[in-house]
Amino acid sequence: MSGDSSQASGVWRSKSDRDGSIVTSVIVCLAVGLLLTGAIAPAASAGDTVALFSFDPDEIEADPGDTVTVDVVLSAHEGYGGAGVNEISFGVEYDPDVLTVSDIERAHWLEGETAEAKAESDETTIDVTTDIDDESGLASITQVRESESDGDDDAGSAGTGPVATVTFEVSEDAQPTTAELTIVNSEVELTSDYQQGTMVRDGEILVDGGGDSETEAETDDDPDGITLADDGSGTNDGNSSSETDEGNDDSDDDEDEDEAIPGFGPLVAIGALVTAVVVRRYS
Numbered sequence: 001m002s003g004d005s006s007q008a009s010g011v012w013r014s015k016s017d018r019d020g021s022i023v024t025s026v027i028v029c030l031a032v033g034l035l036l037t038g039a040i041a042p043a044a045s046a047g048d049t050v051a052l053f054s055f056d057p058d059e060i061e062a063d064p065g066d067t068v069t070v071d072v073v074l075s076a077h078e079g080y081g082g083a084g085v086n087e088i089s090f091g092v093e094y095d096p097d098v099l100t101v102s103d104i105e106r107a108h109w110l111e112g113e114t115a116e117a118k119a120e121s122d123e124t125t126i127d128v129t130t131d132i133d134d135e136s137g138l139a140s141i142t143q144v145r146e147s148e149s150d151g152d153d154d155a156g157s158a159g160t161g162p163v164a165t166v167t168f169e170v171s172e173d174a175q176p177t178t179a180e181l182t183i184v185n186s187e188v189e190l191t192s193d194y195q196q197g198t199m200v201r202d203g204e205i206l207v208d209g210g211g212d213s214e215t216e217a218e219t220d221d222d223p224d225g226i227t228l229a230d231d232g233s234g235t236n237d238g239n240s241s242s243e244t245d246e247g248n249d250d251s252d253d254d255e256d257e258d259e260a261i262p263g264f265g266p267l268v269a270i271g272a273l274v275t276a277v278v279v280r281r282y283s
Contacts, residue, residue, distance in 0.1 A: 051076035051188040051196050053090060055181055055203030056162065062205055065172040067102070070181065070203060074109055075160040076188055076196065083192035084156025085110065089142035090186040092166055096137035098179040098207060099168045104130050104139045107162035111145075139166060140185070156191040168205065176208040 052075040062068050072092065076085050088110065094101070106128050127144040141164050145156065170179075183200040190196055 049077045049079055049196060051085070051186075051198045052201065053163075053183045053186050053198060054201035055183075058201065058203040060203075060205050061209075062168075062170045062207055064170055064174045064208060066170045067167065068170070068205065069165055069167045070205075071107070071162040072164045072166065072183065073161065074163040074188075076158055078156075078158045079190045079192060079194055079196060081192060082155060083190040083194070084112075084158045085188055085196070086145040086147075086156045086191045087143065087189035088163060088187070089140070091138050091140035091184045093182040093184050094137045094139070094168070095177075095179045096134050098171055098174045098177060099137075099205065100134045100171070101132050101139040101166060102169055103167040104132060104141050104164060106141065106143050106164050109159075109161050109163040110143055110157050112157045112159075138184070170205070170207055174207050179205040179207055181205065 054073050054075075056071045056073045060068055060070065072090070074088065078084055092101075092104070106126060110126050111124055124145060124147045127146055129142040131138075131140045133139070143163070181203040183202070186198040186200055188196040188198055
């Protein structure tokens with residue numbers, strides 16, 4: 001009789017130990033998952049907006065020998081925690097057989113758009129670096145906001161407006177053609193030191209009536225509502241992508257909205273681990 005009691009006690013202790021091990025495993029899984037969620041959520045939120053570069057006008061007519069100017073417009077929103085933009089860099093790619101760039105100069109986007117920001121613009125300086133390579137057909141500009149405000153007090157800039165102006169000269173012997181303008185190597189950095197994703201929209205200069213162009217089939221619809229940095233079809237330089245059609249934009253938006261949920265991945269992992277533990281418990 002005592003043997004049966006001892007055996008039953010041993011079985012009970014074994015079951016109790018096993019249940020305790022299961023509870024411990026679940027607690028550990030939950031703790032790790034919460035830590036991962038806390039670590040990932042800020043990063044995911046910081047990248048949940050996208051900056052859009054475009055040309056204004058996006059199509060311009062010119063004759064051989066003409067000089068034309070085109071604005072590069074930036075539309076960027078604040079990132080996680082209200083962090084604004086404090087550094088911008090990009091290049092404008094063009095056909096050197098048709099166009100040359102005589103100048104690329106910054107606009108006043110980085111000073112800020114609000115009246116308060118403009119009033120304080122004397123306290124903000126912009127360091128500018130430009131490079132024009134007509135041989136390869138690339139004009140680049142980098143702008144860095146340097147504020148006298150202490151660290152976290154500088155909220156950076158946000159909004160929509162011209163960020164640079166490019167002056168083109170059309171070759172005097174240019175034939176009728178459509179000279180495409182493409183924004184490449186685009187980067188936008190926030191005051192939080194996070195890189196904001198970018199998208200670009202191409203432009204074109206119609207020389208002497210224009211000619212064939214790959215961009216003629218592209219849509220003119222504005223990508224309203226896009227809030228996620230994700231690669232689209234078309235030109236992709238690692239940080240930017242050219243828009244194609246409205247259908248692609250809509251499908252990309254749906255996919256990106258799922259990807260932007262902070263901490264969603266760790267929560268799924270936690271659920272999978274807990275399920276595995278329960279299955280093992282009753283198997």
